[in-house]
Amino acid sequence: MKTSWRSASLVASAAAVLALTTACGQDKATDTSSQNVGAAAPAAGGYGSVAGTGTAGAGAGAGTGTGTGTDTGSEANGEQAAAGNSAAAGQLNVVTNAQIGKVLASGSGRTMYRFDQDTAEPPKSNCDGDCAAAWPPVPADDVSAGVGVDAGLLGEVTRADGTKQLTVGGWAAYYYAKDTAPGDIKGQGVGGKWYGLAPDGKKATLAAQPGLSTRNDPKLGTIVVDKNGMTVYRFLKDKAWPKPVSACVGACLDKWPVVSPVAFKDTKGIKEKGYMDFTRPDNGAEQQTLNCSPIYTFINDKKPGDTNGQGVGGTWYAVAPDGSLVGAPNQ
Numbered sequence: 001m002k003t004s005w006r007s008a009s010l011v012a013s014a015a016a017v018l019a020l021t022t023a024c025g026q027d028k029a030t031d032t033s034s035q036n037v038g039a040a041a042p043a044a045g046g047y048g049s050v051a052g053t054g055t056a057g058a059g060a061g062a063g064t065g066t067g068t069g070t071d072t073g074s075e076a077n078g079e080q081a082a083a084g085n086s087a088a089a090g091q092l093n094v095v096t097n098a099q100i101g102k103v104l105a106s107g108s109g110r111t112m113y114r115f116d117q118d119t120a121e122p123p124k125s126n127c128d129g130d131c132a133a134a135w136p137p138v139p140a141d142d143v144s145a146g147v148g149v150d151a152g153l154l155g156e157v158t159r160a161d162g163t164k165q166l167t168v169g170g171w172a173a174y175y176y177a178k179d180t181a182p183g184d185i186k187g188q189g190v191g192g193k194w195y196g197l198a199p200d201g202k203k204a205t206l207a208a209q210p211g212l213s214t215r216n217d218p219k220l221g222t223i224v225v226d227k228n229g230m231t232v233y234r235f236l237k238d239k240a241w242p243k244p245v246s247a248c249v250g251a252c253l254d255k256w257p258v259v260s261p262v263a264f265k266d267t268k269g270i271k272e273k274g275y276m277d278f279t280r281p282d283n284g285a286e287q288q289t290l291n292c293s294p295i296y297t298f299i300n301d302k303k304p305g306d307t308n309g310q311g312v313g314g315t316w317y318a319v320a321p322d323g324s325l326v327g328a329p330n331q
Helices: 005-023 075-085 129-134
Strands: 090-097 101-105 113-115 143-145 154-158 164-168 194-197 212-217 221-226 233-235 277-279 286-290 316-318
Touching (some): 101 194
Parallel strands (some): 090 143
Antiparallel strands (some): 090 101, 113 194, 212 221, 233 316, 277 286
């Protein structure tokens, strides 16, 4: 039986469509020591009370740097600001926050933080000078353990200026100067190095959340976020068919880091169709896609909930659970 050229063409076209579907769119499955201070008598720790915790050294930037420099003209101002914010903690409390879970707070409700550039073994604070002005150390004196706080995890570390700072599980405890009301958590995720201090001394983060999930943004609606709660974006110049192609290369990737592959079982609220990862030809990195479109985060989003990348250059937009662009004028 002979096959007409029209029949052959139809067969070839069907095969091409099948190949595209298979390629993309198919469901896929210093000599310091830490001493216990948990038995200390409680003391009222209001925002206005002051404990002498002056700082030394020049910090390398508020919120992200470390104080390793020599005396500078800004040191005195840093010490004054830090001392004015380093209120005695009093009885430590465990507060449950909807965004980050359980976090320690002072008797007056002030959130406590830890710094990724510190160390717990041995305990050491690397935040001095200007850094300590933005992140005032929590004094080790007048501290007691409230309900849910293990007194055995409370200790102290001697700072570079000789003052004593509270530690929890070996990690130095800080306040954030921009937290102005009880319950504020404005310091969460700042610089990618500051996190709420959990009762066990670990970071209070969204790391225990799914690798990719969704949240309801007041302006954008339901959008996709990564395991740290950071907004996920797509680039209009990228391609999804017949296979993912990223047009963000070179310096672009410094501002828009790729989202590494996440197993679908480690997602929540994400559509499975077109959920796949691919190997970038420019640098060999593995990148996740949503509905076959490459996804990224934005370096200028500093904390969970930020959407500073939305609409940048008219080409970058947040992503809906099905992989579509949120707020793009023409999709």
